[in-house]
Amino acid sequence: MIRELYEEICARKIDVKPESYTSYLFLKGEDKILKKIGEECTEIIVAAKNDDKEEIVKELADLAYHCLVLLAEKEIPIEAVLEELHARRGKISKIGERKVVDQL
Numbered sequence: 244m245i246r247e248l249y250e251e252i253c254a255r256k257i258d259v260k261p262e263s264y265t266s267y268l269f270l271k272g273e274d275k276i277l278k279k280i281g282e283e284c285t286e287i288i289v290a291a292k293n294d295d296k297e298e299i300v301k302e303l304a305d306l307a308y309h310c311l312v313l314l315a316e317k318e319i320p321i322e323a324v325l326e327e328l329h330a331r332r333g334k335i336s337k338i339g340e341r342k343v344v345d346q347l
């Protein structure tokens with residue numbers, strides 16, 4: 244599903260649609276996308292501090308969407324992130340410390 248959304252976002256960059264918010268973000272450019280990511284992060288923090296779980300979910304979805312827009316803007320394939328997450332599985336024993344399980 245995340246791949247499909249990423250593909251749809253990429254398509255909005257090539258095939259600009261006037262009614263599309265995604266196309267609007269690409270037209271505005273990188274600084275606007277980064278501003279939105281910053282805003283969404285702040286909104287997640289506020290929602291979490293208020294213990295508003297419904298709002299946390301919505302704001303996290305907004306952040307995920309804007310991160311995908313950033314990937315598309317930078318022409319980074321979604322596979323790069325999925326592969327990075329896959330490579331980390333089972334190899335990180337604690338925050339900031341990566342260990343290869345086979346070497347333990």
Ligand SMILES: N=c1c2ncn([C@@H]3O[C@H](COP(=O)(O)OP(=O)(O)OP(=O)(O)O)[C@@H](O)[C@H]3O)c2ncn1[C@@H]1O[C@H](COP(=O)(O)O)[C@@H](O)[C@H]1O
Nearest residue numbers: 248251252255260262263264265266279282304305308309
């Ligand atoms: N997943 C999303 C998605 N998540 C969040 N948003 C938009 O992100 C914005 C975040 O809300 P804000 O209040 O922070 O921003 P805003 O005030 O609307 O906008 P700004 O003036 O701040 O730029 C809203 O306009 C949402 O509609 C999204 N816009 C589009 N998608 C998906 O992207 C695909 C392409 O959609 P179009 O952009 O409509 O072509 C479709 O699958 C959509 O469902």
